[in-house]
Amino acid sequence: SAPLHEAVKQLSWLLGTWESETAKGFFPTIKPFEYKETLEFTHVGQPLLNFSFSSFTPDNVPKHRDSGFLRVNIGTNHVAFVSAQNVGIVEIEEGDVNGTELQLESNGILHSSFASLPHTTKIARAFKLIDESTLEQTVSMATTTTPELKPHLSVRYKKV
Template sequence: MAGKDAPLHNAAKPLEWLIGKWKGQGKGIYPTIQDFDFLEELEFFHVGQPMLQFSFYSVNKETNKPLHREIGFIRIKPGTNQIACISSHNNGVSEMAEGTVAGQIVSLESHTIGRMTFGKDPKTVKLKRTFTLDGDTLHQVVYMETDTVPLTEHLRTTYKKV
């Protein structure tokens, strides 16, 4: 069975700059909650297919209490800069997003948000995110829209590769 040591699929090479483990810290803001600081570990890896797998694990910076968890895949359409992202969040949200990779910038916008029937309100209806590599620093910005708040910046995280 192919594992993390498999050769990178040619189609995934435009995403190669994301591969690795990253640690960082971020700030969460949103009109309906109190601002918070968090620490996050992020890993992108591949198993030889035309996609990357990823995982996010964040904790409260002050209490070390687990916060957000997210696991998913970013697939690239071979021969293009078009990408699709499928992810599951520990808060009961499943996201399907599409976008582009252009150099060292990934831009994604959800087109489908699934939600467990007993999920906490307000209901998430849209997510947008960007990853940008600037030197050796990876930046992620996440925007969220709920059924009560229009699309607004929610998370801003800065990572260093470890």
Template sequence: MLRKNGTEKMHVDMKTRSMTSGCLERSVSWWFNLDVGNNINSSLNSLPLHPDVAHLEWLLGHWESKTLGQGTYPTIKSFHYHEQANFTHCGQPLLDYAFYAFHGDTGRPLHREVGFLRPRAGTDQIALIGAQNTGLSIVEEGEVRGKEITLTSHSVSRITFGKEPRVVKTKRILSLDQDGKLRQCFSMATSNQEMRPHLEITYCRKMP
């Protein structure tokens, strides 16, 4: 007899799905084997890298800032921050990415962004599809030139109750220097400011 809260029904449905598809139990155990803390999944990264993202292999791994990044903009007080950056793959023709920023003095969590880098096969073109905890959803497009990626926003969407002024355009550059350090420069324009530099930070790779 089913309880009113549906708990027993859910258990039965889950068991049925597991028996019929043979996929549920495997998918659940696979998920809990993920190293969520670093967003690095060795079982996924052991898959062959898709040929369409072979030219982005220099991005793969877990990166951390050793020196403070700098945040500036005319409408806010300047600040310093640390950030973790993760780039992974699962054998598909794209990379997963995540940025987690923390206040340089207090360690308080700040900006968080997750998404995908998807190149256009056979070309230098690339797109970034990202979502941010600030309520923004951004599609940026640009080019890969060696070990440098330049991206400019194609569309910027935000939640209806987001704060003003709103972001209307973005630009970012990801580049690897001769010392093997990853650098990110991020600029933006808002509803009351022209395109200006906003964030700049350098990362060191922690995991290949």
């Protein structure tokens, strides 16, 4: 397999397959819920990581899916999270990796004409490595009916 590109060494802590230990969802307008998620980060030697998120209900019914690329602006710690979601959304988030923390904010979200309402207007996401086999992700969002960023997801993963 190809060696890890120099530009993504700063993201190597994300590589591998992660399974949720706890995954919780909330938002002011919905009932809090629990779910399961598998998250994969891989590479083929390019200055980017490939990712895919697959979420499921607690009894394994497939739900939200999300896949794309985490691209590095070579020579910097600035990254772009380029993602397509099965709910009919594509989005780009950007932010900086600092040590084993990555903070991202959307700079564009596009919905298909028949994506369900409300539409998402902003996404803020953070990844943080807790120890070498434990990763956390939090996702906040704003929508057309909830205009301030509010927490939607909080996940703690174990490396498998």
